[in-house]
Amino acid sequence: MGMHTELLLKCRLRPRGVLPAGVPEVLDFLFNYKGPVEESKIPNHSFFDCARWAFIGSCSSYYHIPWSVSEYSEDYIFSRSDLKNYEQEIEEFLGWLHPYLDICGSEVIGWKWYEEDGRPTLIIADEKGIHYEQA
Numbered sequence: 001m002g003m004h005t006e007l008l009l010k011c012r013l014r015p016r017g018v019l020p021a022g023v024p025e026v027l028d029f030l031f032n033y034k035g036p037v038e039e040s041k042i043p044n045h046s047f048f049d050c051a052r053w054a055f056i057g058s059c060s061s062y063y064h065i066p067w068s069v070s071e072y073s074e075d076y077i078f079s080r081s082d083l084k085n086y087e088q089e090i091e092e093f094l095g096w097l098h099p100y101l102d103i104c105g106s107e108v109i110g111w112k113w114y115e116e117d118g119r120p121t122l123i124i125a126d127e128k129g130i131h132y133e134q135a
Contacts, residue, residue: 004082009077029054031057031072048096053092055083056081059083085112091130098125101125103127
């Protein structure tokens with residue numbers, strides 16, 4: 001058995017009409033349990049090369065809270081899930097998501113919490129990228 005990392009995400013997005021083709025479909029699949037995503041609509045990004053990319057937003061274990069809660073709407077995502085982050089799926093996902101965030105200044109958009117850590121690592125987004133800071 002591998003170790004799990006919890007991902008809590010609460011962020012604003014650019015409206016669906018502004019997002020590139022394929023992005024809303026992927027977000028609907030990950031956070032609204034709609035899918036599958038047509039292969040032609042999967043964006044070209046290293047996140048989608050990860051074996052467990054589809055677990056973001058829907059996977060859960062008894063090491064954290066034994067269910068996931070996720071919703072993607074017109075302009076926001078709220079999600080609590082956890083997964084084995086072997087290929088840095090969480091960081092890859094956030095790198096892919098960053099250009100589609102509606103960010104004003106520097107914002108904490110969630111946390112990642114490895115099951116053996118005593119505190120979560122905050123996920124901070126700004127215009128330059130995603131940064132991490134131990135809580």
